[in-house]
Amino acid sequence: MKVFINKRIPEIGINMLKEAGLEVFIPDHDNLSREEWLSYCKSHDMILSVGAEFKYDKDFFNECPNVKAIALYSVGFDHVDIQEANSRKIPVGNTPDVLSKATSDIAFLLMQSVARRASYNFEKVKVGNWGDFDPLHALGQELYGKTLGIFGLGRIGFEMAKKSKAAFDMNIIYHNRHRNQEAENELGAKYVSFEELISRSDVLSIHANFKEEQKELFNADVFKEMKENAIFINTARGGFHNQKDLYDALAEHKIWGAGLDVTNPEPIFKDDPILELSNVCVLPHIGSATVEARNGMAKIAAENLIAFSKGEKMPACINPEVYSEKS
């Protein structure tokens, strides 16, 4: 069976696939056009898919009838039409858990960076404006005992909550599709309505998996209900926030600041006015960018395809229903 990988991943995953007897093809350049990508997909049985640039939508499935399995090199799967995959009984794997610590580290880092005005202060040093000690200048806010609101308390949200509780004894409130009993028992996390989450959070951190219905859920109507000292953190998907509304809320100091590892659109335009604001920290989607997480992702993605090639269930499968439908 032949595997197409659209971009080089850590060797550990490639070696596992080859050792399992699978033929692996990786193009010699990264910036594939959609046409090139499609032509490679068409001639392979399995895809190890890196990044969310190309969508696995109805058109893809219609054009690539030979593809039998997809292993995403991500935990997020908002670029895959799962119903279409299900209707063709194509299992789709993802990479849960191995990146939860790394991604929540970035949410935590952004929370502190915004609270202590890191981008403003970095810029001062860079332009040679260190300045004298000033008791009233460049003051941040402390996070001790503040309220952290988590939207989407799953794997990454839980890691963020644990760190914030341990470091700053923050009160954790959350809004999720289901109650998270573990977080309630271990951290005293309190389940609240969406409205309560917005109005009570000193830090609001987004960790839900994105669906089109939730597009720009965090918009002017939400920002106007947030506290003036509130910090908005998004490490989930840029599609969750309306970036113009976020800009307005930040520029007008309706909220304290924002930390973004994901933007809308992504990548962010170089001249996006939000980048000019001193109360914003933006990172280029590096949540899972550690050696440990990326190796773990390569390993799980390879395990998913190897299992499939042996006629077994993928160990990390987004749509396990394809197996029960088969039997």
Ligand SMILES: NC(=O)C1=CN([C@@H]2O[C@H](COP(=O)(O)OP(=O)(O)OC[C@H]3O[C@@H](n4cnc5c(N)ncnc54)[C@H](O)[C@@H]3O)[C@@H](O)[C@H]2O)C=CC1
């Ligand atoms: N910045 C980065 O590099 C990375 C970003 N991510 C993003 O983080 C997301 C979360 O990952 P995990 O924690 O592993 O997923 P997860 O599935 O463990 O947690 C997501 C939680 O959000 C909840 N949720 C979804 N929609 C909701 C809604 N409308 N209202 C309330 N709760 C809702 C779900 O019930 C679930 O508990 C991924 O889907 C991905 O988009 C993941 C890894 C790296």
Ligand SMILES: O=C(O)C(=O)CO
């Ligand atoms: O895994 C994901 O969903 C990412 O965004 C990148 O690791």
